Amino acid sequence: MVALHARRSFPAIDTFHRQRPEQPLIVALTGTDLYGDLKTSAEAQQSLELASRLIVLQPKGIEELSPHLHAKTHVIYQSVVGPKQPPAKPKTTFDVCVLGHMRDVKDPFRTALASRLLPSSSRIRVLHVGKALSDDMEVAARAEADANPRYHWLGELQRWRARQVLARSHLMVLSSVMEGGANVISEALAVPVPVFASRISGSIGLLGPDYPGYFPVGDTQALAQLLEKAEHDTGFYQELNAWCRQLAPLVHPDRERESWRQLLADLAA
Structure with missing residues (x-):
């Protein structure tokens, strides 16, 4: 299972872990998680503990996590397919x-x-x-x-x-x-x-x-x-x-x- 948002997805995370404790559980963390909910929400914190692996979208996100969570945290940059040929930019503005x-x-x-x-x-x-x-x-x-x-x-x-x-x-x-x-x-x-x-x-x-x-x-x-x-x-x-x-x-x-x-x-x- 891959879950987005530690706090918002906690009910699904908790249910999955109880029903399938042997199955891998990946939790992807957003800015709301890292810079908000993790400081105040026990459910968000519990989601991190239940996760097999955590995903952050940039390296400094790891700094917001407790040291014991660092080893199971991966950085995955969000990818984008760029244009084959960038369009010309306006010259008058x-x-x-x-x-x-x-x-x-x-x-x-x-x-x-x-x-x-x-x-x-x-x-x-x-x-x-x-x-x-x-x-x-x-x-x-x-x-x-x-x-x-x-x-x-x-x-x-x-x-x-x-x-x-x-x-x-x-x-x-x-x-x-x-x-x-x-x-x-x-x-x-x-x-x-x-x-x-x-x-x-x-x-x-x-x-x-x-x-x-x-x-x-x-x-x-x-x-x-x-x-x-x-x-x-x-x-x-x-x-x-x-x-x-x-x-x-x-x-x-x-x-x-x-x-x-x-x-x-x-x-x-």
Whole structure:
């Protein structure tokens, strides 16, 4: 059995373990598990103990687990099939993509707020793909689009269209307060499209501690400075691009398949 979410899946995990205690049980941990539920939920903690193996989506996730769990924990990066030929990027605008449904944990309007601080000469557009998950978020998104000419809310798109917006963008921003290992980073690396990310454990685990595209969580000014630098400093933009190209093999499907093969071989040993 493979279960996603230690706390939410606890009833199924507990039932499976009681009915088939000799069968392997794999629990894949999300950001909600690692950076939230494991600190407060006895059920989430029990799921980890019952599991034969644990999966985290980036190496720093292991640091959130008790040392006695490390040996049975595997890192499996989420893979993405990149485009055979990335599309051309617009030349009259410098497009910055934000991907993700609007929830507080995503800090969804941070990039829009940062774009307000840019000089009038900037060519930056913010293209926000994602559904408003509450009436308040929808009101906020429409108000921001009305007040901020740089901000374009595209709403919820089919996955292929969202990935097309990403591939045509010059940058992607992930401003989340918490992530376990965001799939949108994998999608950006697969193109590749350079990433600006809030300095949180889940993103550092994917991009590395020395990646040059971090900003402090919620720091609008710092993000605005990074955006302006990427637009105008060719050397900096090329550094970001080269870094992401170097990381792209981490999210290749062959690597994920091999990681699963190793996990299953470990279980069978």
